[in-house]
Amino acid sequence: MPMQDVEVVYQKPDAMTDVPFPYCPGCSHGTVHRLVAEVMDELDITERAIGVTSAGCSVRSWRQFDCDMVMALHGRGPAVATGIKRARPASVVFTYQGDGDMAAIGTGEIVHAASRCERITVIYVNNGVFGATGGQQAPTTLIGQSTTSYPAGRDPKESGYPLRMAEMLSVISAESYIARASVHDVAHILKTKKAIRKAFEIQIEGRGFGMVEILAACPTNWRLSPVRCMERIQSEMIPYYPLGEFSSRGKGGPVMIDEVLIAGFGGQGIMLMGKLLAYGAIYEGLEVTFYPSYGPEMRGGTANCTVVVSDQRIGSPVRNHFSHLMAMNQASVDKFSERVKPGGVIAYNQSLVASPPARTDVMRVAIPANRIALELNAPQSANMVAMGGLAHVLKRVSVPALVKGLMRVLPQYRHDAIALNQTAIQRGIEAVKQVLAAEEGA
């Protein structure tokens, strides 16, 4: 009888090595490993993925994934991942942690990684016991659950209540994707994979922090057969640890976020520009953060400020890379040009910049701020000319909103200068319009 032609429909993902799992029979770690590897295959990120392993049963999971892996100190996975991601922003960084690692010794690290909204993905496997050390009670052990350290079961009077990490982390920041899933049956395994994929996608798109808590079985320490373990997840764990998405950036459209760096030297009015942009954005109904950085001197030293403008709550006022740079002098062009994201905007004060930014993957806008200010017979208004130009390329803040902002940022005795400043802003807008029109014509 001839062999029938067959095709493979399901097999071990490429992102997994051939090393057999070291886990006990029925342990959910293997299932979660496979789901992570499948997501890596589907998103084609194995080459640039860097995993961070934790202490616990999954301590040697670096042998299972076919990507670069780092072994962190117990509980410090999110801190190590933070460093990796910040040093190599193009990589896709994930941690793989159990509840003994993340919800016990590493509670601090995960909370602060979530609060900083690090662009990392955390895979958190919760089986409610310290598996590797012999099944002792964990912070996630259910009330009444018997463990080797508390054979009579967890007593909340003595040991408190099980930590719901997903709920805890979900209230920190709107820029996060926090979900809880389970691997107790086929349908839930597929949902878990979707959640893991989403958590990776959110990192890849630079939109936020992602954490997926996965309810998992530990047949050895639960003293149950693998099949009974899956029933226990359904009947005992899920009622206490409800499944679902708790904070989801995945809902709705993409997030509008502009990260603006305004830089120059002290005395150019850099802080005033930042504050004015921030107030203008507030009057436009947007979320704003303003983060100044300057030396002790009011004039002459370097000064810069970061203004983040978004239509949603902002995770952090501190940015390493920017969508817009407003460089008021040569030093700022030299220092910060490399920090502008590809496709971003570098606006620079043409009057004081002899060698314009060299980058070609960004939009470069020359604003002759000082020259226009001199034409207005008000050399001190060069910053407002630049402000107008920046507002025009930013497209978030209108002139009326800026004028309203001027009333706020200028002291009462300077309010007579508002009309002049408005003129300067207007001239800046016109100058940028001319530059853009000329470029389009060219």
Next chain:
Amino acid sequence: MTSKGRGRIRIDAERCKGCGLCVAACPKGQVRLARGVDGRGIRVAEVGEGERCSACGSCFAVCPDVAITVYRNVGTPPVDGSPGRRQSPKRGPRHRKQAA
């Protein structure tokens, strides 16, 4: 090994630890644990007598040791609505390759 059903599975007896999750997950009861133990003292999973595998992938989905490979007979329609079918869009040459 041929099959009268839509597909068949292959179980890697070296990866299998005999947890039995695939036995419970197979909607057609096609997987069972071996009667005897292997060299490690494990009753590994094996394909039963029946030939009714529909290549639904349930056993693959629950297997914590990724010991199962699922094949579908070329020319047979996919199982609509079966778990996992639409959720595993495996692309690339490796997933298209014909098994011997």
